[in-house]
Amino acid sequence: xxxxxxxxxxxxxxxxxxxxxxxxxxxxxxxxxxxxxxxxxxxxxxxxxxxxxxxxxxxxxxxxxxxxxxxxxxxxxxxxxxxxxxxxxx
Amino acid sequence: xxxxxxxxxxxxxxxxxxxxxxxxxxxxxxxxxxxxxxxxxxxxxxxxxxxxxxxxxxxxxxxxxxxxxxxxxxxxxxxxxxxxxxxxxxxxxxxxxxxxxxxxxxxxxxxxxxxxxxxxxxxxxxxxxxxxxxxxxxxxxxxxxxxxxxxxxxxxxxxxxxxxxxxxxxxxxxxxxxxxxxxxxxxxxxxxxxxxxxxxxxxxxxxxxxxxxxxxxxxxxxxxxxxxxxxxxxxxxxxxxxxxxxxxxxxxxxxxxxxxxxxxxxxxxxxxxxxxxxxxxxxxxxxxx
Numbered sequence: 001x002x003x004x005x006x007x008x009x010x011x012x013x014x015x016x017x018x019x020x021x022x023x024x025x026x027x028x029x030x031x032x033x034x035x036x037x038x039x040x041x042x043x044x045x046x047x048x049x050x051x052x053x054x055x056x057x058x059x060x061x062x063x064x065x066x067x068x069x070x071x072x073x074x075x076x077x078x079x080x081x082x083x084x085x086x087x088x089x090x
Numbered sequence: 091x092x093x094x095x096x097x098x099x100x101x102x103x104x105x106x107x108x109x110x111x112x113x114x115x116x117x118x119x120x121x122x123x124x125x126x127x128x129x130x131x132x133x134x135x136x137x138x139x140x141x142x143x144x145x146x147x148x149x150x151x152x153x154x155x156x157x158x159x160x161x162x163x164x165x166x167x168x169x170x171x172x173x174x175x176x177x178x179x180x181x182x183x184x185x186x187x188x189x190x191x192x193x194x195x196x197x198x199x200x201x202x203x204x205x206x207x208x209x210x211x212x213x214x215x216x217x218x219x220x221x222x223x224x225x226x227x228x229x230x231x232x233x234x235x236x237x238x239x240x241x242x243x244x245x246x247x248x249x250x251x252x253x254x255x256x257x258x259x260x261x262x263x264x265x266x267x268x269x270x271x272x273x274x275x276x277x278x279x280x281x282x283x284x285x286x287x288x289x290x291x292x293x294x295x296x297x298x299x300x301x302x303x304x305x306x307x308x309x310x311x312x313x314x315x316x317x318x319x320x321x322x323x324x325x326x327x328x329x330x331x332x333x334x335x336x337x338x339x340x341x342x343x344x345x346x347x348x349x350x351x352x353x354x355x356x357x358x359x360x361x362x363x364x365x366x367x368x369x370x371x372x373x374x375x376x377x378x379x
Contacts, residue, residue: 005133005135043376055358058358059358059362065147066148
């Protein structure tokens, strides 16, 4: 595994993604849901909303780094607010 | 009768999962790991944090390449989609000529990228190429290795030559699936040619057209071989698109960290645009059904 150049932060990052995927898979099996239409006017399931959240969070982090520059962890706070908004309204 | 639920079938997907893991997921994870580190070779890495992302976001190099890439994709989509539809509308529907046209249209698609690049590189040369020589004799200054506009026009015309037939074939397939009754109804209503196109052919082609746009967008957004063979990214950086710049950074300069950060941002842009296209496509399908 040395060639993959693992570090603790990236390992934790992938661990969190894996846990999220696992949790949402279990949720989908245990509590099946019907897709709903939100503000984007498209049908989304919980999985879709997770995807929109993760993709959007990546852009939020990049935008914070490019525009603000300092205090990168605060970007995670913005991502959290964004995630709540996506799961509530999308 | 009650349906039995057997989740064991999921194991049948396992070979695909393993294949995708080895060909896509593990390399992608490695790229993420590289993006936060620096290396001088010998498999030794040093933590660099967000430095590479910070550096790239504040450098003109990536933004310029991204700008060129977006302009290139927009231009080829704006040419290839209408041209492909136009060709499909004018192709014979039945008989020998229909098959002949289909074979003719498929030919450019069968030629490998680097061969297309080589063909156009020679074709455009002023000393031995038919196009370059003719333009030169007509008194038109054309040199794709030195002139910005000549390089762009060559790369765009080459892509249009190579890929318009894909759009035409997809649009043709969409047109062939329209039942005759629609045209008969339009005839009874004395609908004009434009109205037949606008209200019958275009809506019926929409599904395949979205696939054509998605395919052409993704392909043009990661174009590498053809411009690399013809212009090598030049003159200067005029045709240095994202993937050419990325390869220069990763393999030319061996800057694995910045190149990994670059490719992650490249990947995110492609993922976002592809998701938008996919969502529009599936919603169109749902609305139709």
